[in-house]
Amino acid sequence: MEERGKLARxxxxxxxxxxxxxxxxxxxxxxxxLETHKAEILAANEADLKRSQAENLAAPLLKxxxxxxxxxxxxxxxxxxxxxxxxPLGATKxxxxxDQGLDLYKVTCPIGVIGVIFESRPDAFVQISTLCLKxxxxxxxxxxxxxxxxxxxxxxxxxxxxxxxxIPKGFIQNLESRDEVNAMLALDNYIDLIxxxxxxxxxxxxxxHSNIPVMGHADGICHVFVDDxxxxxxxxxxxxxxxxxxxxxxxxxxxLLVHESVAKDLLPPLKKAxxxxxxxxKGDAKVLKIIDIEAATEEDWKTEYLDYILSIKIVPxxxxxxNHINTYGSGHTDVIITNDNEAVKTFMTLVDSAGxxxxxxxxFSDGFRFGFGAEVGISTSKLHARGPVGLDGLLSYxxxxxGHGQCVSDYASGQSHFTHQPKNTDCPV
Amino acid sequence: MEERGKLARxxxxxxxxxxxxxxxxxxxxxxxxLETHKAEILAANEADLKRSQAENLAAPLLKxxxxxxxxxxxxxxxxxxxxxxxxPLGATKxxxxxDQGLDLYKVTCPIGVIGVIFESRPDAFVQISTLCLKxxxxxxxxxxxxxxxxxxxxxxxxxxxxxxxxIPKGFIQNLESRDEVNAMLALDNYIDLIxxxxxxxxxxxxxxHSNIPVMGHADGICHVFVDDxxxxxxxxxxxxxxxxxxxxxxxxxxxLLVHESVAKDLLPPLKKAxxxxxxxxKGDAKVLKIIDIEAATEEDWKTEYLDYILSIKIVPxxxxxxNHINTYGSGHTDVIITNDNEAVKTFMTLVDSAGxxxxxxxxFSDGFRFGFGAEVGISTSKLHARGPVGLDGLLSYxxxxxGHGQCVSDYASGQSHFTHQPKNTDCPV
Numbered sequence: 001m002e003e004r005g006k007l008a009r010x011x012x013x014x015x016x017x018x019x020x021x022x023x024x025x026x027x028x029x030x031x032x033x034l035e036t037h038k039a040e041i042l043a044a045n046e047a048d049l050k051r052s053q054a055e056n057l058a059a060p061l062l063k064x065x066x067x068x069x070x071x072x073x074x075x076x077x078x079x080x081x082x083x084x085x086x087x088p089l090g091a092t093k094x095x096x097x098x099d100q101g102l103d104l105y106k107v108t109c110p111i112g113v114i115g116v117i118f119e120s121r122p123d124a125f126v127q128i129s130t131l132c133l134k135x136x137x138x139x140x141x142x143x144x145x146x147x148x149x150x151x152x153x154x155x156x157x158x159x160x161x162x163x164x165x166x167i168p169k170g171f172i173q174n175l176e177s178r179d180e181v182n183a184m185l186a187l188d189n190y191i192d193l194i195x196x197x198x199x200x201x202x203x204x205x206x207x208x209h210s211n212i213p214v215m216g217h218a219d220g221i222c223h224v225f226v227d228d229x230x231x232x233x234x235x236x237x238x239x240x241x242x243x244x245x246x247x248x249x250x251x252x253x254x255x256l257l258v259h260e261s262v263a264k265d266l267l268p269p270l271k272k273a274x275x276x277x278x279x280x281x282k283g284d285a286k287v288l289k290i291i292d293i294e295a296a297t298e299e300d301w302k303t304e305y306l307d308y309i310l311s312i313k314i315v316p317x318x319x320x321x322x323n324h325i326n327t328y329g330s331g332h333t334d335v336i337i338t339n340d341n342e343a344v345k346t347f348m349t350l351v352d353s354a355g356x357x358x359x360x361x362x363x364f365s366d367g368f369r370f371g372f373g374a375e376v377g378i379s380t381s382k383l384h385a386r387g388p389v390g391l392d393g394l395l396s397y398x399x400x401x402x403g404h405g406q407c408v409s410d411y412a413s414g415q416s417h418f419t420h421q422p423k424n425t426d427c428p429v
Numbered sequence: 430m431e432e433r434g435k436l437a438r439x440x441x442x443x444x445x446x447x448x449x450x451x452x453x454x455x456x457x458x459x460x461x462x463l464e465t466h467k468a469e470i471l472a473a474n475e476a477d478l479k480r481s482q483a484e485n486l487a488a489p490l491l492k493x494x495x496x497x498x499x500x501x502x503x504x505x506x507x508x509x510x511x512x513x514x515x516x517p518l519g520a521t522k523x524x525x526x527x528d529q530g531l532d533l534y535k536v537t538c539p540i541g542v543i544g545v546i547f548e549s550r551p552d553a554f555v556q557i558s559t560l561c562l563k564x565x566x567x568x569x570x571x572x573x574x575x576x577x578x579x580x581x582x583x584x585x586x587x588x589x590x591x592x593x594x595x596i597p598k599g600f601i602q603n604l605e606s607r608d609e610v611n612a613m614l615a616l617d618n619y620i621d622l623i624x625x626x627x628x629x630x631x632x633x634x635x636x637x638h639s640n641i642p643v644m645g646h647a648d649g650i651c652h653v654f655v656d657d658x659x660x661x662x663x664x665x666x667x668x669x670x671x672x673x674x675x676x677x678x679x680x681x682x683x684x685l686l687v688h689e690s691v692a693k694d695l696l697p698p699l700k701k702a703x704x705x706x707x708x709x710x711k712g713d714a715k716v717l718k719i720i721d722i723e724a725a726t727e728e729d730w731k732t733e734y735l736d737y738i739l740s741i742k743i744v745p746x747x748x749x750x751x752n753h754i755n756t757y758g759s760g761h762t763d764v765i766i767t768n769d770n771e772a773v774k775t776f777m778t779l780v781d782s783a784g785x786x787x788x789x790x791x792x793f794s795d796g797f798r799f800g801f802g803a804e805v806g807i808s809t810s811k812l813h814a815r816g817p818v819g820l821d822g823l824l825s826y827x828x829x830x831x832g833h834g835q836c837v838s839d840y841a842s843g844q845s846h847f848t849h850q851p852k853n854t855d856c857p858v
Contacts, residue, residue: 013755017778096800102789104799111811112781192811211636213812234834241836326442345858348829349446352541358858360531360832369840370533370828371525371849382540382621382825383642384813396811399799400777403789405663407670411798420800429774429787 001183004140005190007170008113012138014168016110020087026165027130031079033161034072034126034154041072041157044149045122052120052146060248065146067122075126081373082134088391089136095423099416101404105427110136111396112192115184116376117206119197120144125154127374129172133162135394140184140191142175152176185210195377195389200304215389217380219330220250221304222362225321225347227338228259232266234359235337236273239310242335242362244277248306250378251333251355251365255301256312257321260286263314267291279308286314301328318343322350329353331380333365354380354387400427430612433569434619436599437542441567443597445539449516455594456559460508462590463501463555463583470501470586473578474551481549481575489677494575496551504555510802511563517820518565524852528845530833534856539565540825541621544613545805546635548626549573554583556803558601562591564823569613569620571604581605614639624806624818629733644818646809648759649679650733651791654750654776656767657688661695663788664766665702668739671764671791673706677735679807680762680784680794684730685741686750689715692743696720708737715743730757747772751779758782760809762794783809783816829856 015023034041045067052065094106114137118124125143132139143151155174163169175181184191188211196206196216203216224242226235242253258266267290274281282296293312300311301324315321325334333355336347348356355365365388367375372390379385385393410416444452463470474496481494523535543566547553554572561568572580584603592598604610613620617640625635625645632645653671655664671682687695696719703710711725722741729740730753744750754763762784765776777785784794794817796804801819808814814822839845 013779013781016781017775098793098798098800102793207640213642213810215812231834237834237836241838245837245841341858344831346446348827348858350442352442352445353827355828355830357830358832360830360835361837363837364527364531364830364832364835365828369527369837369847371527371847381642383644386825387828396815398777398782399784399794399816401784401786401789401793402773403787403793405660405666406789406793407666408674408790408792408798409670412674418798418800429770429777 001180001187004170004173005113005184005187008138008140008173009190011168011170012110012112015138015171016089016136018136018167020089022166023087023133023136024083026133026162026167027079027083029161029165030126030130030158031076033157034076037153037157038069038072041067041150041153042069044153047149048147057146061120061146064119064121067150071123075123078127078374079130082130085134085373085391088134088395090427092426093397095425095427097419097421097423098401099406099419102406103402103423105400105402106397107400107427108395108397111394113138113140113190114193114195114394115140115142115191115212116195117142117181117197118144120146122147122150122154125151126158128376129158131374131376131391131394133167133171135391137394138171140173140175142181142184148176182209185212188212197377215377215379215381215385215393217250217330217332217378219304219380220252220332221254221302221328221330222251222333222335223255223257223325223329224253224335224337224362225257225315225318225325226259226262226266227318227336227340227343228261229339230262230337231339232262232269235266236270238335238337238359238361239270240273240277243274243279243310244308245361245363247308249363251362252306253310253362254303254305255328256310257324258287258312258314259318259321260314260316263287263290267312274310277308279310281310281312283312284314287312304330318346322347325351325353331382332378333357333362335360335362354378400429402429430609430616433599433602434542434613434616437567437569437602438619440597440599441539441541444565444567444600445518447565447596449518451595452516452562452565453512455562455591455596456508456512458590458594459555459559459587460505462586463505466582466586467498467501470496470579470582471498473582476578477576486575490549490575493548493550496579500552504552507556507803508559511559514563514802514820517563517824519856521855522826524854524856526848526850526852527830528835528848531835532831532852534829534831535826536829536856537824537826540823542567542569542619543622543624543823544569544571544620544641545624546571546610546626547573549575551576551579551583554580555587557805558587560803560805560820560823562596562600564820566823567600569602569604571610571613577605611638614641617641626806644806644808644810644814644822646679646759646761646807648733648809649681649761650683650731650757650759651680651761652684652686652754652758652763653682653791654686654744654747654754654763654765655688655691655695656747656765656769656772657690658768659691659766660768661691661698664695665699667764667766667788667790668699669702669706672703672708672739673737674790674792676737678792680791681735682739682791683732683734684757685739686753687716687741687743688747688750689743689745692716692719696741703739706737708739710739710741712741713743716741733759747775751776754780754782760811761807762786762791764789764791783807829858831858
């Protein structure tokens with residue numbers, strides 16, 4: 001693995017120097033490769049599906065493992081959209097004249113080498129590797145073992161396509177075993193960032209077993225708060241969508257907070273709507289006075305169910321709702337349903353989460369829905385990238401300073417003086 | 430400490446909601462407070478100096494500990510400049526219409542609570558706390574124990590001034606013991622970021638003893654590469670400045686790389702110039718053939734001397750210089766001296782460092798010189814902030830999504846469609 005890490009780093013440095021056209025042509029070559037090798041990819045996926053069925057993989061997981069013609073076409077469409085996006089590299093983010101003939105530029109560059117560990121979804125393999133290619137990063141991928149054959153084939157197609165387009169060897173590497181993952185976690189000399197996608201426990205395990213920075217989300221305990229002047233039918237629709245549209249996702253609603261003045265109007269029809277979707281409800285003492293459901297415990301407010309379960313709490317006011325969210329939430333996505341713009345502003349300012357939404361579903365918290373093309377993951381950290389992470393989260397920057405022999409001693413002695421004037425030009429090199 | 434951490438977090442959430450005017454008036458109140466309480470501050474500093482002299486503190490450290498009228502006026506000037514800067518909070522970094530009536534905004538916000546551990550320099554206490562105030566972050570400060578009395582007085586002045594200006598209590602907290610620092614490192618529930626300033630060992634210690642993200646630099650092994658067409662007099666001036674202008678700084682030159690075709694012209698006069706400044710030279714075998722100095726070992730290329738020592742290596746070409754820097758460097762600041770623009774471009778693209786400079790001193794790598802007003806530290810990480818860290822490095826962002834009842838199920842079913850149109854408006858809330 002050490003050799004592979006070194007190769008990835010060397011490839012990453014060369015990749016950072018490739019121009020827009022080379023990286024876009026490599027992306028198009030991948031799209032063409034997927035088209036040309038469709039039959040082999042489908043056969044590999046068929047083998048994965050067959051083996052996983054024999055191993056009694058659960059139906060929703062089998063569904064995610066499927067990589068059929070429709071999905072291949074979807075990822076090809078995704079690659080074409082990625083080609084259309086502006087080059088994220090080499091963008092001048094700040095330009096300052098420090099003194100005459102001494103110009104500072106802050107210019108975007110790749111992070112370097114990124115390790116991604118993800119679920120058994122072959123479309124994710126293509127999305128992640130193409131996002132890394134567009135942003136000039138080398139990538140080490142470890143998909144779920146159920147997708148072994150498909151990922152191996154996809155890696156070969158992507159490697160062949162990118163090599164032919166002039167992308168350095170080693171930019172993409174497919175890991176196939178847990179041993180390789182463990183070896184990767186030790187390569188802090190060569191790998192700049194690990195993105196683990198999976199359960200809270202899994203992300204914690206990765207964080208505890210590597211000195212490499214980790215970008216991920218520990219938990220997705222998302223809230224909806226129904227304020228006192230919310231429209232009840234809209235609230236019911238949004239709660240049902242947030243809870244049931246896809247129950248195993250990190251952006252799914254887990255705890256509902258209800259302003260006490262609307263509880264009596266909201267809770268009975270909401271119970272009906274959620275029970276029709278087989279959602280099991282739990283409530284605090286005040287909720288139980290209005291609808292007959294199971295009592296919630298302190299533990300419920302801290303729980304990410306990832307299941308058809310919803311905990312409900314009645315709060316006296318907006319600030320109590322915000323305090324509950326900041327105490328028990330995970331900083332992922334929280335929604336206020338209200339018609340009061342002042343309440344929206346207060347909620348959005350004080351709730352300390354990556355996503356603060358008004359009158360819409362928690363489920364919009366997603367890189368594709370946000371228009372990022374795709375996402376490599378969702379971050380609940382407040383450093384570097386927060387929320388759904390697309391191309392922008394895969395960038396770093398450099399300060400380029402262009403001088404004509406200036407020494408600091410002349411500024412320290414007062415012989416020269418800084419001008420510190422903003423400039424409107426892009427970095428010339 | 431747990432209570433203090435909690436108080437800092439609560440203050441941070443309220444501080445995030447303060448407007449530009451409140452934070453700027455609080456900054457002005459600090460400036461006024463420093464003016465009003467000048468005599469008490471000077472007396473406290475006198476006590477620190479007296480005690481440190483009795484403890485035989487080294488002269489350069491005593492010099493940094495001094496907080497006299499000139500330095501007080503300097504920090505007041507710094508605060509006034511900070512007031513002039515645009516509010517870093519609430520800036521809309523991205524606006525996208527996801528669909529009609531469903532608008533996404535990426536808006537800057539504070540990180541939250543920041544812990545800073547720094548050297549015995551009272552001006553740093555004021556700079557760090559005012560940068561945190563401007564950017565809406567709570568801050569826990571632990572300065573060197575030599576500055577105990579001065580920092581205690583400064584904290585009181587800043588706390589009184591900010592409280593009177595409506596900034597929440599607990600925004601600033603002064604730590605005075607190593608036990609408090611150790612307790613702080615455990616508060617990952619309340620503290621979002623630790624910035625340790627100090628030696629490599631110290632930063633490593635902090636990283637190994639906390640789950641809180643750490644921003645800092647592990648090492649400052651900075652290089653100058655003299656290319657084959659460099660102007661020799663300019664090269665000598667820049668090398669002397671980079672090595673000797675302030676020898677204990679992280680942005681000081683440690684290893685000089687010389688293109689073999691200029692070595693004979695450069696090294697003899699350079700030796701003279703550096704030895705006049707009492708710099709001890711070490712060189713590889715090729716260097717020793719030209720000038721009579723100590724032989725360098727493999728260990729030298731990995732060493733941050735922070736002293737009047739310079740290691741010199743002759744390289745056959747630009748790419749060898751770049752490979753040396755990417756192998757032995759610390760990603761801090763590296764300089765190319767050349768007249769060849771193509772070489773500049775290659776160097777700046779391939780050298781994987783926070784600062785890549787052309788024809789100027791390594792010593793420019795500094796927040797004040799970069800025009801950031803001040804810096805809270807220098808980062809050699811490629812995530813979040815890189816290089817000198819000013820206000821921008823103290824920011825995070827939120828995604829605010831403003832809807833009218835939209836559910837994801839309608840987009841999944843194909844009943845609604847994303848438009849993903851860029852918008853030119855700032856977030857209205």
